[in-house]
Amino acid sequence: MANTEIDLSAAHWRKSSYSNGTGGDCVEVARGVPGVTPVRDSKKGQDGPVLLFPTASWTAFLASVKV
Numbered sequence: 001m002a003n004t005e006i007d008l009s010a011a012h013w014r015k016s017s018y019s020n021g022t023g024g025d026c027v028e029v030a031r032g033v034p035g036v037t038p039v040r041d042s043k044k045g046q047d048g049p050v051l052l053f054p055t056a057s058w059t060a061f062l063a064s065v066k067v
Contacts, residue, residue: 006052011038029058 011030026042037058039051053061 006033006036006038008033008038008050013040015042 008030010032012032013028013030016027016029028040028042030038030040035055036052037055039053039058040048
C-alpha cells in the first residue's frame with residue numbers, strides 16, 4: 001500500500017476574505033501543495049482536520065460560486 005499522506009508543512013494558509021476580524025467563522029485555504037488544495041476550519045486550529053480537493057476541482061468550484 002502506498003503512503004497517501006500529504007506534507008502540509010510548506011502550505012501557505014490564508015483566511016477567506018469574507019471572514020470577520022473578530023475570529024468568527026473562517027475558512028482557510030492553502031497554496032503550495034502540488035496537485036491539491038487543502039481547506040480547513042480555522043476554529044479547529046492548525047492541527048484540525050483538513051479537506052483535500054484536487055486543484056482542478058477547487059478551481060471549478062470557485063468559478064461556479066463567483067457572482
